[in-house]
Amino acid sequence: MKSKKSFFKPAVIKQDFRQHGWVSIVYFLGLLFAVPLGILQLASQEYILFTDYDNYLKVNTEIQVLLYFSIPVAAALLLFRYIQSESSVDMMHSLPIRRETLYVSHIISGLLLLIVPIMITAIITFFVANSIEGFDGILTLSDLLTWTGLTILLTCMMFAFPVAVGLITGMTTAQAILTYVFLFLPIGLVSLVSYNLSYLLFGFTPIFIEDKVMYLSPFIRFIENWGESEPYSVVELIIYTGITILSFVLGLVFYRYRQLERATEVFAFSFMKPIFKYGVTFCAMILGGTYFSVSGTLNWNWIIFGYIIGALIGYTAAEMILQKTWRIFHLRFLTGFAVYSIVFVAILFSIKTDVFNYETKLPRMDQIEEVYFGESYYLQELEDSDIDIDPYSDSKLYIQDIRNLHEEIIQQRDFIEKQKDDIHLHQLSAVFVYRLNNGEELIREYQIPVNTLQDELKPILEASDYKMNLPEYLQLQRDDVINIQVVPYGPSNQHNPVMITDEKEISEFKKAIEKDFLSQSADDVVSTATPWAYIEMGYKPTNSDTNYMLEGYMVDWKKSYTHVTKWLEEHDYLEKARVDEDDITKAEVTYVPHNPQEDVFMTEEIYESGEKHATISDKETLSTIIYHFSEYSEENMYYVKLTLTDGNVWYGSIPTQHLPDDIKSQVQ
Secondary structure, rough: OOHHHHHHHOOHHHHHHHHHHHHHHHHHHHHHHHOOHHHHHHOOOOOOOOOHHHHHHHOHHHHHHHHOOOOOHHHHHHHHHHHOHHHHHHHHOOOOOOHHHHHHHHHHHHHHHHHHHHHHHHHHHHHHHHOOHOOOOOOHHHHHHHHHHHHHHHHHHHHHHHHHHHHHOOOOHHHHHHHHHHHHHHHHHHHHHHHHHHOOOOOOHHHHHHHHHHHHHHHHHHHHHOOOOOOOOOOHHHHHHHHHHHHHHHHHHHHOOOOOOHOOOOOOOHHHHHHHHHHHHHHHHHHHHHHHHHHHOHHHHHEEEEEEEEHHHHHHHHHHHOOOOOOOHHHHHHHHHHHHHHHHHHHHHHHOOOOOOOOOOOOHHHHHEEEEOOHHHHHHHHHHHOOOOOOOOOHHHHHHHHHHHHHHHHHHHHHHHHHHHOOEEEEEEEEEEEEEOOOOOOEEEEEEOOOOHHHHHHHHHHHHHHHHHHHHHHHOOOOOEEEEEEEEEOOOOOOOOEEEHHHHHHHHHHHHHHHHHOOOOOOHOOOOOOOOOOEEEEEEEOOOOOOOEEEEOEEOOOOOHHHHHHHHHOOOOOOHHHOOOHHHEEEEEEOOOOOOOOOOOOOOHHOOOOOEEEEEOHHHHHHHHHHHOOOOOOOOOOOEEEOOOOOOOOEEOHHHHOOOOOHHHHHH
C-alpha cells in the first residue's frame, strides 16, 4: 500500500528546473570560466611558475569567491520568492501539498541546480589539468577532490543560510540584505565593541579577540587563506557543516509555523522585531561613538554625543523600516528609546566605574604559571609561525618583575591615561599575558611612559627572557643565512652597502650581533637614537627556481653595539659601514621647544621653524652629536641639520643632555 505522504514532489522539482534552470547554467559557465579555462589560460602564458598554482583555489580566486558567495544566495532568493508575495503564497499553499513537502522539494531543486554544475566542472577540470604537462604532479586528484568537497560545502551553506533567513522575513530585498548582514555582523559587531571597550576599559586590548573573531565569517576566512590548499581547519569545516544542517532544519521549522499573511512584511515573526530594532540601535550607537573617537582626540563629551546621536538615528531608522512609514514619533517611540537609554547608561556607568574590577585585577604570584611581556604583534607572529619557540617564561624572578610593573601601571592609571596620546612622550606599547594555573589567561595592554616607569621597566627590558622573544633574536637563530648587507643610515649614497658572503664571516658576525643584542641595557633597548646602519640578512630561497627573490630580514646596528663595531673594524668594513663624524663637515643646531603644528612631523619643517641657529664644526662635538642623533624623536627640543661631505643634508634631533651648554645658550 502506497504512503499518502511523501517528502518531496517531483512535479515541484520539475517546475523549479523549468523556471530557474538558468541559475544552474550561469553557475556552470562561471565555474567553467574560473577553473578549467583559467588553467588553460595559465598554461598558455609564456612565463609562468606552475608551482604558484599548487591548488585549485589559486586559479582565478576572485571569480571563485564571487561565485561561491553570490550564486547560491541568488538561488535561495529565487526558489523561495513566492513566499514573499501575497498572491503567489496563497496560490502555492492552496495546492494539496504539505508545507514540509514543498520546502523539501525546493531544497532538493536548489541543491541539484547548484551541485550538478560543480560535479561536471570537476570532471572537466580533471581532464584539463592532466592534459597539461606543467601541472602534472602539482594539481593532483587529491587536490581536485578537496576543491570539489569544499566548493560543495560552501555552496550548500550559502544556499541554506539565506533560505532560513528568507523564512523569517516577508521581503526578498530584506532577505538578501539580512543574509549578508548576518554574514559580516559578528566580525563588525565584535570589532566595534572591542574598539569601544579599548577606551572605556583601561588595559583592554581588542587584538586577540579580533584575530579569533575572523573565524566567524567563512567569507573573510576564505579571502585570508585562499593561498592555502585547505583554507579552513577541520573544526571550521565541522562548524560550517553544522551551520548548513541547522539552517535547513530552522528553515523547515520557520516554514511550518510562518503565517502566510505576513508576506511583504519586514519580519514574519513578531519576536524578531524587537531584536532587529534594538540591534540596529546598538550597532548605530557604537558606530557613532567610534566615529567621534577616531575623528579627534578621545574627548568624552564628543564620544557621549556620538553614542546619543548614533542610537537616536539607529532607533528611528529601525522604527521606520518596521512600520514602513516616517510617521513614527509617538509616545511608544519615546518610551522605547527611553528604556533603551536607561539600560545603556546603566551598562556604561558599570563599565566606567569598573564594577567588575577588570582594570584593577592582578593575579597573585602563586596563580601565575607563565607570562609574556612585549608587543602583541610579536606574540601573534610567533604563535602563527612555524618557529618552535615558546614565547612564555616561567621564571619566577621575571614574572615578579612584570607583575611589579603591572601593579605600578594600575596605581598610575590616571596619569597614564592622560598622557597616552601625547606625541612628545616616549612610550612603549606592551601586552601582558598571564597564563594561570587554572588554565585561564589574563591579557592587558598598555601604552607605558618609559621615563615615568623606567625603574620598573629596567629589569624586564634587560632580561634575556624578554630579549629572546624579540624578532631580531629569532632571526639570528636561523642557519640558512647566505649573505649579510650592512647598509648605513643617512641621506646619501656616499657609502655603498657592505656585503658579507663568506660563510665563516657570516657566522662570526651573527655571533657578534647576538652578543650585543643580549647585552643591551634598558636605555639601549628603548633608545630613539638612529642606528649606525641596518643589517639585512638574506636567506636561502624557499623555492629552487632562481627567479625567486631571496627572503631577508633587517636588524639594526645600534650605536651601543660594541662587538659589531669591533668586528667590522677588524675586518676593514667599518669605514664603509656607517656615516660618522669624518663624513660630516658641520652641524647646525636650533631650539624648538614644541612642535610648531600638531600635524607637522617632518624633522626638516620643525628645524626650519627654529629662530636661532648655532654652527658646530669641531670633530669631538660632531662625534657626540652623530652618536646621539635621532631622525625621529618627538620628545627632543634641539634639532640638528647635518651637512655631509658630499653636500647632502640630514635633519634630526638630539637629547638636551648630550648638547654642550655653550651651544644651548646660543640658540635659546
